[in-house]
Amino acid sequence: MSVRNAGKTIREARIKAGLTQEQLSEGVCSVLSLSRIENGSAGVSPVTFQALMAHAGAPCEVYPIFASRTDFDCFYTLNRARFYLGSWQLSQAYEELNKLEEWNFADNKLYYQEYLYLNGQIQVCSGCADHHALYDLFSSALHITRPEIDYSDFHHLLLSIVEIELLIGVAQELLYLGKSDLCYNICSQIASYLANAEIDYLKKDSLYAQYAIVYTKYLLEMKDYNEALSIADSNRHKMVQNSDDSALLELTFLTSLGYYYTGEIETAYTYFKNTFYAAHSIESCYATICRNYVLSRHLFSLDDYLAQMDDIPLIIFPIKKAINTSDLTDGTYDFFSPDILTIGRLIHDLRTEQSISQIVLCQGLCSKSKLSKIENDTLQPDIFLTEALLQRLGRSERGFTFWGSERESKIYELKFKLMHTPKYQIDTVSLHLSQLGSVLTQKDVLPKQLFDLSYAINSTLSSQEKIKILSNALSYTLPDFDIHLIYNYRLSWAELSLLTNIAINYQSIDPNKSILYFGESKFYESIDVALKNAFDSIEKHKTITEISFLENHTNNFIAENGETLKKLQQKFETLDSSKFDISSICFVVEDELYLKSDIENVIRKYEISDKYKKIINNSLIIILPILSKKDFLKYFKIKVGEYYV
Secondary structure (H helix, E strand, O other): OOOOOHHHHHHHHHHHOOOOHHHHHOOOOOHHHHHHHHOOOOEEOHHHHHHHHHHOOOOOOOOOOEOOHHHHHHHHHHHHHHHHHHOOOHHHHHHHHHHHHHOHHHHEHHHHHHHHHHHHHHHHHHOOOOHHHHHHHHHHHHHOOOOOOOOOOOOOOOOOHHHHHHHHHHHHHHHHOOOHHHHHHHHHHHHHHHHHOOOOHHHHHHHHHHHHHHHHHHHHHOOOHHHHHHHHHHHHHHHHHOOOOOOHHHHHHHHHHHHHHOOOHHHHHHHHHHHHHHHHHOOOOHHHHHHHHHHHOOOOOOOHHHHHOOOOOOOOOOOOOOOOOOOOEOOEEOOOOOOOEOHHHHHHHHHHHOOOOHHHHHOOOOOHHHHHHHHOOOOOOOHHHHHHHHHHOOOOOOOOOOOOOHHHHHHHHHHHHHHHOOOOOHHHHHHHHHHHHHHOOOOOHHHHHHHHHHHHHHOOOOHHHHHHHHHHHHHOOOOOOOHHHHHHOOOOHHHHHHHHHHHHHHOOOOHHHHHHHHHHHHHHHHHHHHHHHHHHHHHOOOOOOOOHHHHHOHHHHOOOOOOHHHHHHHHHHHOOHHHOOOOEEEEEEEEOOOOHHHHHHHHHHHHHOHHHOOOOOOEEEEEEEEOOHHHHHHHHHHHOHHHOO
């Protein structure tokens, strides 16, 4: 597929919307910057692109091109923070946001604005919010792009997604501060704005859900209980349909309150229990928040079991103070900068950082030659190939947006619907399958793989027939796949899903094979997760300044005459622990290390690489040579046997 120029796309969207450059650029970038973007003399960061396209009321699907690796890291980390926040993993979300401070937000004011918004949402979800401070935070973040905004009259403005989110946040804090009239005014304008905005339907539904939470709270305060129930429950249903869990807990609890205040106490208690148990199961502090709310207002007589369950502790997170953004840019950059990160360069960097060969990465997806061209920016991959490559590299593609043809957009939409439609909705599933099947051709290998997966899962065929379909679908990308050698592959989400469903269908006809497929798939995921956790741990630390300890004792790490273990044991037994302050121990696993020079090269590699520069001074790095990777993996599998099947 051809990829359209971002500047040209923005210009066409602006003209279609009947806007001047001054109108479109307001609050996002300077008119001069927009002019340079449109004429192709400057690039545009994804976050700035999205803001401009949102102002124009147009879809913002384009291949991401980043100003630098730091630009990408900020973009991806913000998406990770949103993921953690949506799963109520507040500490993890807070840690992700702290990384942006280290990168100075890639010198981009829009990244900084989103960073402030997400920090504010952490405060909201923690149950420990200072509402005056939170109002100031949301307002300060909004003023980065809208310094003159009038909360009572902003319906005429062109708003970005983050600006809408910030306005919803402001409305909620105004409600808590006793300014319900202004809260209502903001909510009304947001509802009207969303009704007419050209926003991706999933994102629009998510924004509606955020708005619904605040507006339902307002209606409850106004004692308009029937309308409160209607708003909360309808948006709850929509989140269930979209498999969007980010607002589901709050909407379910608000639905419970709606039923309670309309006199349906039993139904209300059922929804409250659903909220509490769901929150408690994911260790969300919302379980504590909603139970405390119920108890303080004596709404229900709680079951003994529910009443005695432990609280999930509330955590206070320091609120971020807004800084002067005059030194931050508007997200434009020089096209000819050597730091430009295209999708091809990103794939190359991720692949080399993980020491994955081109042959392993592209296996069954494309030729090595094609991958080389992609990485060298002489060939642009289509959406589905990009998706699979990123998944094999351990990166979710969902944070990215792409510009595709109408046909590709249709395929992607139907894929999403198939993935998120419950199996029991037989007619809906059948309709989506029929629609997708009519669009696909023989060349659509990757979408066809998902089609076959969905068809097998939702059909009434025998297990044997399903296994045949699933195995055939797997062969589209991995024609010579051997389950016993799963650790030799890099697998996409679709490939792992196919293996899991093969295992499920083997349960009734060959339990031993079912155990094999389940076990090997779990082993694959265990290794992947273990390595990722190890790398994430290393990234938290600072640069090593003294390598001499390692250099002077490398002989202890060399497999020599079968005495390695004994030498290690003797060495550590003689160490005076009082002389060391070791806060972490990192094991670096490398193949075929025989000589001191080999280990020195490893140290040098990790010292040079940006990914591994952040290792704390008082860490002990142990480099483990593996003479046989296959034997090591077999041993590792045995050691994690209790988690294996």
